[in-house]
Amino acid sequence: MNDHPPLAISRRRFLILGAVTATAFAMPPFISLKAYAAALEQPAMAKVTLEVNSKPQTLEIDTRTSLLDALREHLHLTGSKKGCDHGQCGACTVIVDGRRINSCLTLAVMQDGAKVTTIEGLGMPDHLHPMQAAFIKHDGYQCGYCTPGQICSAVAVLQEIRDGIPSHASASLTAPPQLIASELQERMSGNICRCGAYSNIIEAISEVAEVPA
Structure with missing residues (x-):
């Protein structure tokens, strides 16, 4: 005599049926598992045109590619470093x-048509940008990993x-921004130096700031 009810089901069979049912509901109608998997593997591609360091560049890239990866890869x-x-x-x-x-936070496709300057476009060893030369003079780096971002940020700062663009801290002030250490420190706060060369970095930027644009 069978003591189990006719509809009894083992835990293992219950889990299998649940997984199959969930997959059936998640899958679009009339698409096989094989076709669905193939569609997921196929990236959406797009053509992106940039002017990078004064040179036109056209890329055919995955739309999910960050500007940083487009530049590096x-x-x-x-x-430009990935930190x-x-x-x-x-x-x-x-x-x-x-x-x-x-550049890690923006997609390359979002910058289509933009003019991009990287550390390579600012200057090279045989022709340094004044900011690069100042960083060397004032030892504005140790390991050097953050230095390209620091220099690009400093030039833009x-x-x-x-241009009279207020920082976040001075946005509510009526006085125009000034080329002083505290202003530079606040504006450079988004660039982290794990080696702690901050004082030297500010000295380098301050020296360049004294030179007329």
Whole structure:
């Protein structure tokens, strides 16, 4: 005599049936599992045109590609560093249309048509940008990992101040921004230096700030 009710089901069979049912509801109608998996693996591609360091560049890339990865992986401009990849350290800072941005936080397709300047575009060893030379003179780096982002940010910061663009801290003040250490420190606060070369960095920026634009 069978003591179990006719509809009794084992725990294992219950889990299998549940998984199958969930998959059936999640799948679009009339699409096989194989076709659905193939669609997921196929990235959406787009053509992106940029002017990078004064040179036109056209890329065919996955629409999910960040500007940072487009620069590093597709254009092989590896000066811009991938630090936190969450926009918190500033190592990936580049200058886009004259303003600094965290290139890890923006998609390359969002910058279609933009003018991008990386550390390589500011200057090279045989022809340094004044900011690069000042960082060397004042030992504004130790390990150097954050330095490309620091320098790009510093160049843009001086232009922001000269253009009268307020920082977040001084946005409510009526006085124009000034080329003083406290202003520079506040504006550079998004660029993290784990080696702690902050005082030297401010000295380097201050020296360049004294030179007329």
